[in-house]
Amino acid sequence: MSRIGKKSITLPPGIKSQIKESKITITGPRGKLSYNLSKMINIKHENNQLELSLIKTNKESKALYGLSRTIINNMVIGVSKGxxxxxxxxxxxxxxxxxxxxxxxxxxxxxxxxxxxxxxxxxxxxxxxxxxxxxxxxxxxxxxxxxxxxxxxxxxxxxxxxxxxxxxxxxxxxxxxx
Missing domain, CATH: 3.90.930.12 (Ribosomal protein L6)
Known part of the structure; x- marks a missing residue:
């Protein structure tokens, strides 16, 4: 399992996330970014934090787990700081x-x-x-x-x-x- 994928993503104040099916959109003071998640990964928004979890456990989904978390974290940093x-x-x-x-x-x-x-x-x-x-x-x-x-x-x-x-x-x- 990916150690990076298990970490939650904390949203700073002023950053909003919107989840529709497998597409996540992050909006902040600098702009708006979106990313399509794999069908093997599930995402939840709770208490100003984003949590990723695996639906299927296979080699491909484990590889995409950490990658998806890092991409979403970079989106949060990008719309807040750049x-x-x-x-x-x-x-x-x-x-x-x-x-x-x-x-x-x-x-x-x-x-x-x-x-x-x-x-x-x-x-x-x-x-x-x-x-x-x-x-x-x-x-x-x-x-x-x-x-x-x-x-x-x-x-x-x-x-x-x-x-x-x-x-x-x-x-x-x-x-x-x-």
């Missing part, structure tokens, strides 16, 4: 800027790279080298951050590229000349 990822650009001449809602990256290619975020995600640029991605859906925030990072991942020889804030890249020794 999620944020920070990226840093390192390299001579590498910079970024905003054009309305689009992010324009100048990172050593012959052309600028334009990234259009989904409507729920906001992107801010600080000092032309720091990018802050924020939103209520943890999955989308992480996906956009990974997409931006993949345009020029950090390389281990000169440590140039786009990296997560606080990410440590182990530097490799270059070619030894005679």
């Amino acid at each position: 999620f944020e990822k920070k990226l840093e650009i390192r390299g001579v001449g590498y910079r970024c800027q905003m054009d309305k809602t689009n992010l324009i990256l100048n990172i050593g290619y012959s052309h600028p790279i334009i990234i259009k975020p989904p409507k729920d995600i906001s992107i801010k640029v600080e000092d032309n080298v720091n990018i802050i991605i924020s939103g209520i859906n943890k999955e989308q925030v992480g996906q956009i951050a990974a997409k931006i990072r993949s345009t020029r991942p950090p390389e281990p020889y000169k440590e140039k590229g786009i990296r997560y804030s606080g990410e440590i890249i182990r530097k490799k020794v270059g070619k030894a000349g005679k």
